[in-house]
Amino acid sequence: MARYAQIVGWGMYVPSEILTNDDLASVVDTSDDWIRARTGIVERRIAAPKETTATMAIRAAQAALRVANANPTRLDLIIVATATPDYPFPATACLVQDALGATKAGAFDLSAGCTSFVYALAVGSQMIISGAYDQVLVIGAETLSRIVNWTDRNTCVLFGDGAGAVLLQASAVPGGVLSAVLGADGSGGDLLMLPAGGSRHPASAETVAQGLHYVQMNGREIFRFATRVTARATRQALDEADVNLEDISLFISHQANGRIIQSAAKSLKLPPEKVFVNLDRYGNTSSASVPIALCEAIEQDRVKRDDHLVMVGFGAGLTWAAVVVKWGVPLPVPRPPRWTVVWRRARYRWAAVRSYLHRLGRRILSALIGLFVRNNGSG
Ligand code: ACO
Numbered sequence: 001m002a003r004y005a006q007i008v009g010w011g012m013y014v015p016s017e018i019l020t021n022d023d024l025a026s027v028v029d030t031s032d033d034w035i036r037a038r039t040g041i042v043e044r045r046i047a048a049p050k051e052t053t054a055t056m057a058i059r060a061a062q063a064a065l066r067v068a069n070a071n072p073t074r075l076d077l078i079i080v081a082t083a084t085p086d087y088p089f090p091a092t093a094c095l096v097q098d099a100l101g102a103t104k105a106g107a108f109d110l111s112a113g114c115t116s117f118v119y120a121l122a123v124g125s126q127m128i129i130s131g132a133y134d135q136v137l138v139i140g141a142e143t144l145s146r147i148v149n150w151t152d153r154n155t156c157v158l159f160g161d162g163a164g165a166v167l168l169q170a171s172a173v174p175g176g177v178l179s180a181v182l183g184a185d186g187s188g189g190d191l192l193m194l195p196a197g198g199s200r201h202p203a204s205a206e207t208v209a210q211g212l213h214y215v216q217m218n219g220r221e222i223f224r225f226a227t228r229v230t231a232r233a234t235r236q237a238l239d240e241a242d243v244n245l246e247d248i249s250l251f252i253s254h255q256a257n258g259r260i261i262q263s264a265a266k267s268l269k270l271p272p273e274k275v276f277v278n279l280d281r282y283g284n285t286s287s288a289s290v291p292i293a294l295c296e297a298i299e300q301d302r303v304k305r306d307d308h309l310v311m312v313g314f315g316a317g318l319t320w321a322a323v324v325v326k327w328g329v330p331l332p333v334p335r336p337p338r339w340t341v342v343w344r345r346a347r348y349r350w351a352a353v354r355s356y357l358h359r360l361g362r363r364i365l366s367a368l369i370g371l372f373v374r375n376n377g378s379g
Contacts (some may be wrong), residue, residue: 005136006176009070010256011063011165011293014045014160014282018108019192021157028153035157040258044160044283046145051180054086054095057141058289059098064137064165065344069336072100072347076133078107079124081116081140081287083316084147088197096139101351105137112184113192114315116140116287121311121323122180124257127256128170129177139165140287147194149214158256159215160283164291164331175306176327179240181233188225188318191218223260229320230254230264236310237322241308249272249307250297254314255279255289264312286315298331305330324335 020043022031035041047056051350057080065072074245080093093107117140124136141163147158168177196212197203207213230253238245251270253261258279265275276297285292292313297303305327312322 001172002174003129003131003166004171004174004176004328005128006165006173007325008169008329009064009066009068010165010291010295011060011065011067011296012162012164012292013059014162014211014292015047015056017046017048018043019046020128021159028151030153030157038257039158040277041157041283042280044187045162047161047281049142050145051143051161052086052343053080053082053084053143053163054092054099056143056161057082057092057096057165058099060141060163060165061100061137061139062344062348065100066336067333068167068169069340070135070167070169070265071322072344072351074103075100075101075102075135075137077106077124077127077136078102078105079120079138080107080109081112081138082109082142083111083113083194083286084143084359092141098355099348099351101347101354102137106291112315112319112321113317114256114284114286114289115185115288115313115321116256116315117164117316118180118311118313118321118323119182119319121168121177122321124168124225125177125180125323126261128168134170136168138167138168139160139163141287142286143290144215144286147213147215149211152214154219155215155217158284160285162282162288162292164295166286166291166294167344171328173328175328178324179237179239180242181236181321183229183233183320185318188221189316190223191318192216192316193220203266207276211317214375223257225318226256226260226314227263230260230312231267231315232312233320233322234264234268236375237312237324241324243308243324245269247308248310249304250274250276250302250309252276252290252293252297252309252311254312255293256284256314258286283369290294290363296362301331303327303331
């Protein structure tokens with residue numbers, strides 16, 4: 001029997017702190033007018049000191065599981081799409097897996113610049129369509145405020161923090177993720193990069209002094225690249241899905257720059273009502289931008305059952321990707337019964353206790369082994 005990967009849950013989280021263009025103008029030589037005119041951004045969210053990519057990913061994931069009324073212990077796989085993981089390792093996805101108590105799930109991070117979420121959606125859906133897995137949680141989460149140079153007006157005005165998640169589920173109902181196109185051109189890797197902190201330039205006092213742990217970008221070149229690939233990847237994904245351009249109900253692009261989105265929409269001859277834009281409120285949240293936009297589109301009643309959506313991304317790598325989705329869930333989704341909310345909350349508490357007990361158990365065991373070895377050695 002044919003299998004399809006349907007999006008059955010979605011959720012987002014953005015930090016409460018808002019940083020406006022005027023706030024930025026008091027820090028660097030810029031203005032609200034310049035930022036609005038060149039990018040379309042008005043404000044962005046900034047993570048609180050205690051918030052990280054994992055904490056925001058967990059909030060978005062919990063919201064997605066709540067919408068789907070899904071049990072975290074049934075998850076087969078968790079993919080966190082991010083360029084700003086909590087650590088180089090362990091993967092942020094493992095932190096999410098632990099917090100959710102997703103005891104059966106595999107977990108890994110996926111890194112393809114701002115395109116990571118669309119890449120992850122392609123990977124997750126194929127895992128389901130192939131028959132390997134039934135439930136895959138795909139999260140896009142970023143804390144870009146931690147890698148932005150707040151004295152560089154070329155980059156600091158663009159980015160924001162946040163997270164979005166979708167739950168993919170195996171279904172016999174035709175639809176879901178119909179096609180995926182992934183692309184890369186590593187020759188443009190130097191156009192947008194975080195130079196230090198990897199094996200080429202390990203973190204040192206020198207790399208810090210030279211500011212090599214901040215985003216470096218050739219804005220003009222990225223702009224040209226993005227306008228080129230966005231419409232092209234969309235057309236390719238539509239061709240693969242055998243869906244006509246006129247049948248697209250909503251075009252959800254990576255929210256980097258309003259002019260890039262407009263240029264792609266113009267090339268695809270899409271009217272404004274079919275183009276989703278929310279970058280004015282969040283800026284470029286990299287891997288989180290597409291799932292956050294999807295959540296807000298659903299909230300604004302701009303998605304209906306059997307609609308065809310396109311989600312398209314571009315970013316560091318250089319990378320680009322597009323997926324076509326036929327929406328399969330009737331909207332609005334009925335509120336889950338109160339007891340399931342309480343039950344899921346209790347499960348997350350238990351997951352935290354379980355994680356603590358595991359760590360404690362490991363510490364006690366290693367202390368006992370140490371004692372045993374010392375005693376035997378001296379004996
Ligand atoms: N405020 C005021 N002036 C500024 C600012 C600012 N914040 N930033 C740059 N300028 C100045 C520049 O210094 C330049 O001045 P100069 O001519 O005296 O040298 C002038 O404005 C024009 O600069 P441009 O780079 O030509 O401006 P442009 O119209 O290209 O806009 C921008 C710059 C907004 C960065 C644009 O190029 C862009 O959006 N590029 C794509 C960036 C992007 O999407 N990045 C994310 C990719 S996804 C990912 O993987 C993270």
